[in-house]
Amino acid sequence: MNEAVETREREQEHELKEPVIAALRTIFDPEIPVNIYDLGLVYGVEIDDEGKVTIRMTLTAPACPFAATLPGQVEQAVKQVEGVSDVNVELVWDPPWNQERMSDEAKLQLGLL
Secondary structure, three states: OOHHHHHHHHHHHHHHHHHHHHHHOOOEOOOOOOEOOOOOOEEEEEEOOOOEEEEEEOOOOOOOOOOOOHHHHHHHHHHOOOOOOEEEEEEOOOOOOOHHHOOHHHHHHOOOO
16 A cells, blocks of 8 residues: 555544544433533444444443443444444453543543543
8 A cells, every 4th residue: 555545544543533533422321411422331442444434442340230321322332423334332341441441521520630
């Protein structure tokens, strides 16, 4: 792949990444009043040159009662972002989630700072 194509792909990923993250911030953990992005449940967001988004995420606990519905909510929210052609949500358990993954804003909101 030549340098111009690689540069364009990086630009496209950057253009979509902020709106995708904004969409993720509209989804809240049902048990904790913080959005899933600031809560640290999203481990990675990858966007290819065709607008396909892959999201690696976890839940606060493997036995989370919302395990069946939260990934679908993430998929639907991100599909609404202009320029996104497809979404794949991968639920992972390693590394396990802990409070250290939370943003400072989330910690402040929950009184942990």
